[in-house]
Amino acid sequence: MLYRKLGKTNMTVSVVGIGTWQFGGEWGKDFTQQEVDAMFDRGRELGINLVDTAECYGDHLSERFVGNAVKRDRNKWIVATKFGHHFHGFQNRTQGYDPDDIRQQLEASLKALQTDYVDLYQFHSGKNDEFQTPGLWEMLAEQVKAGKVRHLGISVSPPDNVFQIERAASVGAEAVQVVYNRLERKPEAAVLPLCQQQRLGVLARVPLASGYLSGKYKPGTQFDKSDWRSTADPKRHEDRLREAQKIAETEVPKGTNMAQWALAWCLRHDVVACAIPGCKNAKQVESNAAGAELARRDHPLAAPPPD
Numbered sequence: 001m002l003y004r005k006l007g008k009t010n011m012t013v014s015v016v017g018i019g020t021w022q023f024g025g026e027w028g029k030d031f032t033q034q035e036v037d038a039m040f041d042r043g044r045e046l047g048i049n050l051v052d053t054a055e056c057y058g059d060h061l062s063e064r065f066v067g068n069a070v071k072r073d074r075n076k077w078i079v080a081t082k083f084g085h086h087f088h089g090f091q092n093r094t095q096g097y098d099p100d101d102i103r104q105q106l107e108a109s110l111k112a113l114q115t116d117y118v119d120l121y122q123f124h125s126g127k128n129d130e131f132q133t134p135g136l137w138e139m140l141a142e143q144v145k146a147g148k149v150r151h152l153g154i155s156v157s158p159p160d161n162v163f164q165i166e167r168a169a170s171v172g173a174e175a176v177q178v179v180y181n182r183l184e185r186k187p188e189a190a191v192l193p194l195c196q197q198q199r200l201g202v203l204a205r206v207p208l209a210s211g212y213l214s215g216k217y218k219p220g221t222q223f224d225k226s227d228w229r230s231t232a233d234p235k236r237h238e239d240r241l242r243e244a245q246k247i248a249e250t251e252v253p254k255g256t257n258m259a260q261w262a263l264a265w266c267l268r269h270d271v272v273a274c275a276i277p278g279c280k281n282a283k284q285v286e287s288n289a290a291g292a293e294l295a296r297r298d299h300p301l302a303a304p305p306p307d
Contacts, residue, residue, distance in 0.1 A: 001047030002292040004273040007201025009151045009174045011078055011119065015267050015292050017050035017203070018043055018285065019276040023065045024057030026090055028227035029280060033068055040069040042282040046289040050078045052177070052203065052276045053113075054124060055105050056085035056093050063112035071114045080177075080203070081109050082124035082155055091231060097123075097130045099139040106143060120175055121149040123164075125157035131164050137171040144172070153177060155205065160186040165194045175201040180272070182247060182265050183209040183240060196271040204266040207275040208259055212244045215258030219245060256294070263291030 002015045018039065023031050040051075051070065053062045063081060070077045083105045085093045109118065121140065123131065131154075143149045153175035156164050165176060176195050180187045181204070195202050208214050210229060219241045223230040229237070252261045259277070266275045279285045 001289065002267075002296050003047075005201070006078075006120075006151075006203075006273045007175055007195075008199040009120075009201060011151070011201075013050045013078055013201075013274045014048045015274055015295055016048060016263060016288050017052055017274045017276040018048060019205075019278040020051060020053040020062045020066060021057050022278045022280060023053075023062035024087070025061065026057075026227070028224045031065065033065060035281070036065040037069050038282045039279055039285050042285045043289070044073075044076075046286065048285070048289060049076060050080065050203075050274050050276070052080040052205075054082040054085070055109055056082075056087040056124070059087045060108055060112040063109055067112055067114035074115055078119045079113060079115065080120035080122060080153070081113065081118055082122040083109070084124040084126050084130070090226075095126060095130065097126055097133040097136055099133070099135040102136065103139060103143075106148060110148065117148055117150060119150045120153050121151070122153040122155040122175075122177055123173070124155050128161070128163045131167070131171075141172055151175060153203075156191070158186070159184055160189065160191060162190045162194060165191055165198075165200070168200055169198060173200070175203065175273075177203040177205050177276075179206045180204040180266055181207050181209045182213055182251075182262055183243060188269075192269060192271050200271075201273045202269075202271050204272050204275040207266045208262050208277050209240065209244070212240045213247070213258060213262035215248060215252075217241055217244070257287065257290070259287060260291040260294050263288060264294035267291070267295035 003012050004015055006013050051066055053066050083102050084097050085095050087093055140152055152173045154164050154173045155177040159179045178187050248258050252258050263275045266272055277288045
């Protein structure tokens with residue numbers, strides 16, 4: 001495994017993490033704790049140490065899976081979660097950033113994760129006016145002081161939103177999560193340079209473009225109705241499938257696993273500390289982790305493994 005420092009935090013993270021939106025039940029599969037444990041066991045063996053989840057991946061459901069999986073060696077994991085959404089059902093969420101509500105969300109997340117602290121607590125894809133909710137960041141600073149949160153971050157949306165990046169330091173945020181992959185390059189124009197200037201650690205969210213860059217899907221593929229991808233605009237869906245196929249044919253070296261190539265592609269940028277792909281089984285965890293070896297060959301920027 002390859003490791004990098006997460007911006008100006010004191011955390012050393014594996015360049016490939018474990019994304020967990022799929023555990024919330026919106027990706028065409030329901031998981032058991034045994035299945036989740038098997039994925040984390042393989043991740044441990046391969047040196048993965050960062051997991052990213054959220055309060056709204058199921059109503060704290062993903063967090064509960066994660067909490068059970070890491071409780072035996074909690075101190076070995078960098079656990080990132082998010083705040084600001086309430087899950088009400090498949091593709092049904094409401095947003096709110098009232099400080100009292102977020103304080104309750106944090107307590108619910110800590111309970112679900114079976115931990116006393118969150119390593120990275122992230123503002124979850126809110127609008128710019130919500131980012132400026134009176135009292136929000138002051139309340140979060142209190143949680144950092146109390147030891148319930150180690151570091152604050154911003155999961156920014158849309159991927160070219162510089163407003164929140166420019167204000168990261170003023171609210172105490174030290175890391176940024178952004179959708180960045182070969183099919184979504186908007187962050188390269190301004191967001192990534194701003195993060196680099198401010199020494200903000202970057203987590204590349206959706207690095208496989210929701211599976212389009214996995215190499216598994218060809219033009220004409222249709223997703224099951226229990227998979228949120230089935231709700232995508234049909235034309236955009238087909239356009240992305242065709243673009244991914246073209247990338248596979250013209251950019252991915254012959255004999256190279258496309259998903260691993262796509263992860264290494266994200267990691268070629270120095271400011272990206274970690275890519276956080278999802279996974280549905282231990283084999284996919286293993287395949288994702290192999291992306292670190294490609295990144296090492298293409299751009300050998302390494303930090304020593306964490307103690």
